[in-house]
Amino acid sequence: MLEAKGLSVKINGIPVVTNSSFFIPEGKITAMIGESGSGKSMTVAALLRMLPAGALASGEIRFMGTDLLKATNEEMAVLRKKEFFTIFQDALNSFNPSVKMDRQLYAFSAGRVGDDQESFRKKMKAILGKLSLSAEILNQYPFELSGGMLQRCMIACALYVKRALLIADEPTSALDKVVQKEFLKWLRLLNESGTTVLIITHDLDVVADVADEMIVMRKGEIVETGAVADVLARPTHEYTKRLLDSRF
């Protein structure tokens, strides 16, 4: 599905991701784990080609035959619109605070697949019901909803558009444990509907709960990759062992 080879990112000449190679298999949930500043978010920004000013990426990121780092802006815009869906860390910040939810959910879902308002309302209400959300939320503003509800709204949009790859950047870090469990359940549901998921996290419990594959990053380098069950049972790198020790 997606393969990075020798990916490096420098910000104003300072390396933040160094010579990283990894593979995200189709139909699975892959978790990228590491401490703050390990280069996880910058790796995601590189594959979305949304790096901050002053940052430069090199290497190769191949997605469905296209090298994302060499694709034109137009090709990238099409890929971002038609193949990717992204969920950010702070759900409240992911929605425009001055616009009601129905307009925003429409833009994030039906607007991207060309559905009209009527079919959007019908389909979205069904999806919201599946996620235990009332259709009432469509008439509310983002600040009237909780963080968990807003993250579920994001999942609802992802379920609506059914993109090939969902990238979730620290989606659970602002959620309490109970809501986090719920969220991961919906994420699994989305994965079962056919979407490949890349989840960025620093929480090993999240990885153990939901992921099939994991990539461990430290100081801008990938130190370990493999199936979650294998890595958790037999960690080979010192940092992964320390991560596991810190879990209990």
Add this chain to the structure above:
Amino acid sequence: MKSRKKLVFWCSLLGLILAMTMLSDLLATQPVNEMDLDSVYSPPGEGHLLGTDHLGRDVFSRLLQGGKVTLAVAVLSVALSFVIGVIYGGISGYVGGWTDSVMMRILEALISIPSLIFVLAFQAVMQGGMWGMTFIIGVTGWFTTARIVRSEFIRLKDADYVKMAKMFGTPVWRILTGHLLRNSLPPLFVVTIFNLAGAVFIEVSLSFLGIGIPPSIPSWGNMLYNAQNDLLIGAWWIGVFPGLLIFLTILSINFIGEALKNSGRRRFHA
């Protein structure tokens, strides 16, 4: 008085002043420039509610018409400065980098010069009437608006919802208007309210100095200008009433701005 009650009081007072000036054609008892040389300097009373001036013109009617001119100049000039400030600050904040640095240095240079100097320089060149005054106050009053827009755009452009919009291929103009400008409106609104008070003050000041609205058009400022000598001969009503209305208008605008600023601050800290 609770802050909400205060806000309602000052809004009602300003609303009353605005309504009276806007309905000046209906409420005026006499044509504003009609002279009655048989009743010059009539004190307030029967026939002339607020008395007459040195040419026998009705002060009440001129006060209403003058308010319309003063407030129209203020509102239109603030609208002009709002547009210029939003465009300038928006480009500076959104584009960033060298463009932002250069635009901000220019803005700082402009801010360091007292705006009255700009106004006087423009006025000397344009010799403007009502529209000229509007233009002059508008093109010299956008500096604060631009700074606020720039800082809000810089703060908001890295928000996740803007990143989402960019990722979904939302056109730049929609990001600028629907995401950035829309969410910058609360602080902008407060600044605009204060700019409005400032614009009333500049119009009044220039007209009081005799370089503002031409004498043929009544405005609160040139009514005060004409009243300077009248005060010496005891015709207090010619200067006091426009002065009182200027005072109440600026005071109510400032109190409204202050209340909105405080409510925004409380919401921010909540």
